[in-house]
Amino acid sequence: MELLNVQHLRKSFGQLEAVKGVTFSVKKGESFGLLGPNGAGKSTTINMITGLFPPTSGSIFLHDIDVVKQPKQAQKRIGVVPQEIALYQEMSAWENLKFWGRIYGLNGSQLTRKVEEVLEIIGLSDRAKDKVSTFSGGMKRRVNIGAAILHNPELLIMDEPTVGIDPQSRNHILETVKQLNEEGMTVIYTSHYMEEVEYLCERIGIIDHGVVIASGTLKELREKMEDRSRIKLTIDGVKENAADINKVLAGHFSEKEFQFQDNQLIVFHKEPQLVLSELVHSVTETGTRITSVDIVEPNLESVFLHLTGRNLRD
Amino acid sequence: MSFWWLARKDLLLTFRDKKAFITLIAMPLLLIAILGAAFGNLMKDEEVSIKKFTLGVTDLDQGVLSKVLTDEVFKKGMEDQIKLQFFQEKDLLQKIKNHELEVGIIIQPDFSKSLLSGEETRIKLVSTPDPGVKPIIVQSVVEQFAQTIPIQTMLAAKQETGAVQQESIEPKDLIKESTLSKKTKPAGSFQYYAAAMGVMFLLMTVVQGVTMMIREKEEPVYQRLQLTNLTYSHYLLGKMMGLVILCFIQALIIIIGTNLLFDVNWGSSISGVIIMTFAFVVNACGLGMLAGALIKTEKGFNVAGMLGTQIMAALGGSMVPLYIFPDWIVSVTKFFPNGLALQTYLKLMSGAKLTEILPAVAGSIALGLLFLAIGVIFLVFERRGKYA
Ligand SMILES: Nc1ncnc2c1ncn2[C@@H]1O[C@H](COP(=O)(O)OP(=O)(O)OP(=O)(O)O)[C@@H](O)[C@H]1O
Ligand SMILES: [Mg+2]
Numbered sequence: 001m002e003l004l005n006v007q008h009l010r011k012s013f014g015q016l017e018a019v020k021g022v023t024f025s026v027k028k029g030e031s032f033g034l035l036g037p038n039g040a041g042k043s044t045t046i047n048m049i050t051g052l053f054p055p056t057s058g059s060i061f062l063h064d065i066d067v068v069k070q071p072k073q074a075q076k077r078i079g080v081v082p083q084e085i086a087l088y089q090e091m092s093a094w095e096n097l098k099f100w101g102r103i104y105g106l107n108g109s110q111l112t113r114k115v116e117e118v119l120e121i122i123g124l125s126d127r128a129k130d131k132v133s134t135f136s137g138g139m140k141r142r143v144n145i146g147a148a149i150l151h152n153p154e155l156l157i158m159d160e161p162t163v164g165i166d167p168q169s170r171n172h173i174l175e176t177v178k179q180l181n182e183e184g185m186t187v188i189y190t191s192h193y194m195e196e197v198e199y200l201c202e203r204i205g206i207i208d209h210g211v212v213i214a215s216g217t218l219k220e221l222r223e224k225m226e227d228r229s230r231i232k233l234t235i236d237g238v239k240e241n242a243a244d245i246n247k248v249l250a251g252h253f254s255e256k257e258f259q260f261q262d263n264q265l266i267v268f269h270k271e272p273q274l275v276l277s278e279l280v281h282s283v284t285e286t287g288t289r290i291t292s293v294d295i296v297e298p299n300l301e302s303v304f305l306h307l308t309g310r311n312l313r314d
Numbered sequence: 315m316s317f318w319w320l321a322r323k324d325l326l327l328t329f330r331d332k333k334a335f336i337t338l339i340a341m342p343l344l345l346i347a348i349l350g351a352a353f354g355n356l357m358k359d360e361e362v363s364i365k366k367f368t369l370g371v372t373d374l375d376q377g378v379l380s381k382v383l384t385d386e387v388f389k390k391g392m393e394d395q396i397k398l399q400f401f402q403e404k405d406l407l408q409k410i411k412n413h414e415l416e417v418g419i420i421i422q423p424d425f426s427k428s429l430l431s432g433e434e435t436r437i438k439l440v441s442t443p444d445p446g447v448k449p450i451i452v453q454s455v456v457e458q459f460a461q462t463i464p465i466q467t468m469l470a471a472k473q474e475t476g477a478v479q480q481e482s483i484e485p486k487d488l489i490k491e492s493t494l495s496k497k498t499k500p501a502g503s504f505q506y507y508a509a510a511m512g513v514m515f516l517l518m519t520v521v522q523g524v525t526m527m528i529r530e531k532e533e534p535v536y537q538r539l540q541l542t543n544l545t546y547s548h549y550l551l552g553k554m555m556g557l558v559i560l561c562f563i564q565a566l567i568i569i570i571g572t573n574l575l576f577d578v579n580w581g582s583s584i585s586g587v588i589i590m591t592f593a594f595v596v597n598a599c600g601l602g603m604l605a606g607a608l609i610k611t612e613k614g615f616n617v618a619g620m621l622g623t624q625i626m627a628a629l630g631g632s633m634v635p636l637y638i639f640p641d642w643i644v645s646v647t648k649f650f651p652n653g654l655a656l657q658t659y660l661k662l663m664s665g666a667k668l669t670e671i672l673p674a675v676a677g678s679i680a681l682g683l684l685f686l687a688i689g690v691i692f693l694v695f696e697r698r699g700k701y702a
Contacts (some may be wrong), residue, residue: 049542053697072545080541084534088323090330102319103542147538 003028003155003186008018009058011044018044021260026155026188026203031181033201034190035300037310041210042190043083046159049188050080063157070116076104079153081161082195085140086147089133091144093124096132097150104151114150121176122146138169145173149180156180157188162196174199206304214309222298228257228268230302231276232281232294238263244286252278259309268306316544320552321559322555324526324530328560333576334522338564342515343571348686367448369396369441370410370418372403377426384421385457392455410440417441417448419456429460439664450639454503506635508578509659512568513652514623514632516561516595520602523557527606546693553604554686563597581662586671590662593678594655600682600689607689626650631657654678 004026011019019041026032036042048055051071059164060067067074087096098117106114119125122142132140145161158177162170181187184288191197197204198218205215214221224266238245242260249267258267265283269275270294272298283290296302328334370387373380389398401409401418409415411630420438427434437456441449519687530536539549569587572578580587604623609615628654629643636644649651 020395043325052537052540072543074545075541078541080538082534082537082541086534086538088327088535090327091323095326099319099323100538103315103316103539103544103545107315 003030003062004188005059005061006045006049007059009045009060010056011041012050012056019055019182022207022210022212024088024205024212024215026152026186028186029181029184030203031177031187031189031201033197033204034188034207035142035192035194035197035204035304036190036207037192037304040167040192040207042192042205042207043159044210045207046080046157046188050078050157051075076151077154079150079151079156081145081158083163085144085157086242087132087140087143090131092129092131093119093135093146095275096143097146100147101150106151110188118150120147121180123150123172124209126234135167136169138165138172140181141165141169141173142176145176149185151183155186155188159190161189162191162193174201177277194304198300204300206300208304208308214303219302221300224303224306228296228302229272229298230296230305231267231272231279232292232296233265233267233271233279233290234263234285234292234294235265235313236291237265238265238288241286241288245283245288248282248286249279252282259311261305261311266305267303288304315541317548317552317555320539320544320549321556324523324553324556325559328526328556337522338519338560339567340367341574342564342568345511345515347575355429364396366395367417369398369452370406370415371398371400372406372418372420373400374403374423375421375425379429380421383388383456387455387459401441404502407440412440413442415442417452418474419452441664443670448637450506450660453664454505491658504576505578505580505663506660508568508576509580509656509663510632510635512565512572513594513630513656513659514627515568516565516598516625517623517632517652519561519564520557520598520624523560524602524606524619525612527553527557527603527607527613528612531606531610532612546697547690550603550607550686550690550693552645553606554599557599557602558595562592565591565595575595579663582658583662583668583671586662586666586668587659589668589675590655590671590678593682594651594658595674597651597654597678597685598682600685604689604692607692626652629653633672634676636660648677649681651678651681 002025006025007023009019010017011021022041022045024032034042034045047053048058049060049067051067051074054068062074062077065077066072080135088099091099094115097118098111101115103110114126119128122145124139124142124146127135132143135143141161145158146148148158149156156177161177162173166172174196177187177189181200187200189200201217201218203217204221205212206221207213214224216224235241235245238260245265253267253269257269258265260266267275267279276293277294280290280293301311328338341403353699363596371384371388373384403420406415406418406420410418418440419579420440422436422438425437437460439449439456467664469519492588544552566588569580569591573580605615605618609618629639630647630650631639632652636647636656639647644657648657654674654677658671661671661674
């Protein structure tokens with residue numbers, strides 16, 4: 001059953017068109033990832049879906065609720081984890097969760113029970129009475145998530161919930177989200193870390209410059225790569241010798257199978273082991289020096305690179 | 315109900331902030347005390363600039379002291395401020411009724427006798443419903459006169475048994491002496507300043523509250539607030555409620571504090587003072603909410619807030635006494651929360667009853683709610699405006 005349907009979403013800020021016609025849908029119980037580099041338009045898209053501001057054009061439906069026209073109706077069913085920490089620093093984790101729970105309409109013993117349960121989920125029961133301002137970045141992020149799930153939302157929307165935290169907290173958060181999803185909560189997760197999206201999401205949309213350039217399951221996206229791995233050769237003076245290298249490689253590979261990036265030569269191939277020695281040999285013939293060789297299995301990073309010619313992270 | 319939780323959260327955060335807490339409670343009393351100490355001089359300079367007005371007098375006493383009060387104190391001593399006219403009681407009341415005269419006093423038959431024997435005396439103060447600060451001036455002069463006379467007469471009596479020597483009671487000295495040498499406070503003037511300062515402090519608290527509100531608007535929590543069940547009307551109502559409670563607490567502290575510490579008499583109608591205080595706070599906070607809804611950045615508000623309160627405080631009578639302004643300005647400033655509040659407090663201080671100030675209370679609350687409503691409408695339209 002389709003839970004969320006987003007059609008031809010656009011948003012302009014003055015001259016700048018941040019989102020240029022985004023279309024996707026999310027099924028109930030699914031976990032959907034929105035992967036894109038900084039400034040791709042992830043937050044802008046998310047903010048329209050959560051009803052924070054209306055789109056310039058396009059439609060958003062949650063079940064049959066028109067989010068653009070009735071944001072308050074939709075917001076009851078959506079939990080949002082904003083990109084920034086949206087908590088009162090001078091209040092404790094307990095007080096914050098109680099406050100947000102009340103604002104969502106919970107009260108009495110139901111509220112207390114829910115706050116305790118959420119503290120358990122985010123693993124902060126023992127620090128509940130401490131002020132948020134005394135927490136580490138990772139702990140704050142966890143409370144930030146906790147505040148979004150108090151009212152049992154059907155759809156949990158997370159905007160880069162792991163930005164700038166230590167690996168341990170990050171793992172904890174990923175585990176938590178995975179578990180929530182397994183218990184039936186539908187999740188939309190944005191990130192510019194492909195590992196997170198690969199780990200969590202059944203379906204993925206890749207967004208760049210306000211446009212979804214590819215979407216599908218991880219498997220489908222990998223197929224776009226025709227299952228080709230990447231061979232990354234870091235070469236001294238690759239730029240100066242690009243013409244020479246080009247000439248040597250042209251005999252062995254087609255244009256589409258290799259590209260230059262920064263000080264690297266990248267070659268796409270289904271069976272990297274077979275061509276590696278020949279490749280290294282050819283490149284050294286041009287008189288350049290290879291400083292490292294790396295083989296990467298097909299992943300979202302390579303899909304993005306393949307589609308845009310750029311890395312996800314710069 | 316969610317607005318109540320928002321209000322409660324704001325109160326909690328304010329009371330946790332030690333600096334805010336001290337500014338709220340201790341500062342007003344401190345400043346009023348400092349001003350009170352410096353007060354005598356302040357008033358002397360300003361008395362010169364009171365606009366001259368006519369005081370109607372009915373002297374039923376025709377005694378020694380009523381003559382001193384009317385001829386020496388009012389006529390000669392306050393020549394620059396007051397023009398004296400004598401009437402029969404009936405005519406005086408008629409003139410006031412017809413608004414031909416704004417303030418009058420009726421000196422009761424036993425005035426001199428009672429004063430001389432140290433008993434309580436009575437002078438009836440009559441005025442049009444809306445005379446501004448004039449009755450306060452008259453009242454304070456009469457009170458000071460009544461407080462000083464027994465001492466003066468006792469001193470005179472010691473030296474020269476027999477009749478009171480009129481020459482020894484220089485009216486100007488009378489005022490000065492009661493201000494400087496005796497322990498009694500110049501009630502009328504100090505009353506004025508307590509009310510004026512109190513009102514200004516509340517304005518400043520509103521500015522403080524709105525600053526916090528705008529600061530919150532610039533933070534991610536505001537985004538989260540918008541993503542909950544909270545509607546714009548509940549949001550602004552909650553914000554206002556928190557600030558109203560805060561201001562009301564502060565106002566009560568100022569009123570009770572000045573009363574206990576400096577003997578400031580806020581009038582005989584306690585319910586009137588409380589209800590007016592509440593109404594004023596609603597009015598001022600409503601205006602604050604409107605500003606908080608319209609203005610987006612703390613930087614923007616710092617300028618607008620400072621300027622706005624300074625102008626309101628100055629014209630509303632918190633910096634210089636109201637009576638130096640022409641009457642039309644005094645009338646116009648009734649549309650400022652602080653202007654209306656100060657004028658109503660003065661009325662209460664000069665003995666007005668609860669029923670007499672109800673129009674001001676109603677106007678004050680209505681204005682506050684109107685401001686709030688405009689603020690909500692603005693927020694709703696602002697969101698729609700983002701659809702572009
Ligand atoms: N309120 C705004 N006013 C003007 N421009 C904006 C506004 N919000 C976002 N933008 C612009 O829109 C574009 C998309 O921004 P957005 O925040 O959606 O990107 P993002 O994918 O979330 O990036 P990040 O990973 O850095 O969070 C950017 O160029 C940004 O500068
Ligand atoms: Mg973002």
